[in-house]
Amino acid sequence: MEKGRAAVFVTADVRIDGVLYPIVADLIKIMQDLGFKYQERIIWKKPEGYIRISRRSGVLIQHPYPLYFYPDNIYEDIVIFKKQGNFTPRNKEESKIDITKFQREKWYSNVWEITNVLPNNKLSKFTAPFPEDLARRIITLYSYVGDVVLDPFTGTGTTLKVAREMGRNAVGYEIDLELKDVIKERIPVSTLFGEEKVQFLEREDAKRLSPNMRAKINEKLENKKVS
Template identity: 30%
Template sequence: MKCELYNDHFENAKSYQIPSAQLIIADIPYNLGRKAYASNPAWYKDGDNANGESELAGKKFFDTDGDFKINNFFDFCTRYLKKEPTKSGACGKSSGAPAMIVFCAFEQMQMVIDEGHKHGLKHAYPLIFIKPSSAQALKANMKILGGCEYAIVLYRDKLPKFNNNGKMIVNWFNWLTDGVEIPKIHPTQKPVRMLKRLIEIFTDYGDVVIDPCAGSGSTLRAAAELGRNAYGFEIKKNFYRKSKAKMIANIQPDIFTVMYEAQQQERRQAFINGQTSLLMG
């Protein structure tokens, strides 16, 4: 399996000759500006306002947030997303169409849907991730605190590839946190465990996953450990270096997960072949 992270902007992807993706996952900038830590105890030393402000007070998460261009992002994604299959899936089954998952702030959801529609991603639906607690502790006496993360699934015409193993999957998930074996590299890092769950649903063993805003590289690690080919871009050198050294160094696919996935894929293909034979016969 390939697992490649490039210290470059996704707009320069052409020079790396990466393949088209079955799934693109991205955590785009939330554009919080200098209020990134405004409702988080980290604004103060040791999380206590009696100690005065910390070095994070009035700081942005990233100095590149203002440079993010949503139109350019979707240009890249729709260029590197696999083409639609020519045939629909078997009766009662989704097709093998590709999909995008974009993590964003609640206020950005409609913008992401609208921009996707401009780029031919005509359909979208939300995903909601329920956290066990809220980081907005400083607003506890002012408002109901946000305890969720949000994402949008986008696709063109045909329903994306969908692996549910016969079980219903709803559009809300419990926020699955990582253990100490996963390094903390990025302030908005998404858990590997949770990313694996999404990758399992929308891809098969051997498929390609691309993360244009790779950050910590947790998406690449999740994909590679599941036996998917993973490619990512990260322009910040410090995140790139830490990811290469700690997150994606010496990744080995989880052999038991890969074997199970391969078996399930064979069964699905056998079912599709059987249905096709019945239709032709």
Template identity: 50%
Template structure:
């Protein structure tokens, strides 16, 4: 099946290229707030970070069709000893712009995820009370819905083409609120320097919340994982990404002759701060 894919280089606080209610599913993972290993000092403060989420959520609500799903991969963040309740704050933001909080799935990464295991090592060096910091192997996939879905709006032929494999659903425990999925490991060639989620995450979400031939949007496309999987599952896709240098990687992952590139005026569209692009380039390189 021939599908269409559009890559927009700009910031997702504005989605001017996308028509109202033209998107059937949104899947994304925004930047972590000032994560010490990826985004240190990227945002001036936490309010600025939440402001970015809020503006993106408003645009997402506009472009998403009635009854459809926004799946947000996000998690709380420990920065300089302070834990920020990002998941809870994001849920409130999405509710305030009109979304309904439908569900939360916990994504569990494998035990021994070395990138973050240093936290528990504090107690090993200081085996006394008050030195305990647990390793975080979990992230949240928060499911929001815009209004109510009309199940009768989907033609029978499309429903059958999009049918979910019941064995895959049961054998891989899609029915649980905990999904055990191996993360993209450090050193992965195409995801080097990018905090990408694994293919399996959008694969499940696209299967569960969209039909063949529909359009999936990722407002923080990164290396292009959502677009890649959408193409494989016979869905159209749109991705928005701020880093122009990621085009080559995205093209490799999507591997589609039907990839349209749109680049906005760099001077007009800034993400958060004037030096954002330079900081993100340093992360990627």
């Protein structure tokens, strides 16, 4: 990674079996220990009526007493780090940001209101993809045309797709073989502008995670029934 470049994470704290894990705090500590500068933290706010959001607040409705309050989570963190040092911008004019759009859509705020991918979207059955608008905004603000955009958690390929559309080179890693065909469908080799070099490499340690995840979920449900 070149000096002065940005590493952007879209993440959130995670609650597992009633225990809340401080993913964001741990991430900041890890990146700082690696020598990165903690640059910014932006809140990605989702619509309050969004179906995907867990209704944890329903606990208080069933038990209307103190200490039964669990808020609905309607946001994720966008955490930005920069590698120490300076860099020389490339393709400055081609990468110029549309100031009118910047102001109209309130990119200047540290709270971004962007609708997530709806549950009825065909991609949502595979994973929890984030919207192309979010990827496009991040790529616009933190990279130049011709840069390489790396996504180590490719999922359904949203970041790679948007990066190519925006004139960036893209590299992605995904451990789940279940998503291979989905990614290939979203990132075709041929484009309106001719043939581009697209390679799909499969490593020996790739896995089909969906069946394993279903088995673990069923095992947890069975254990709850027994207890």
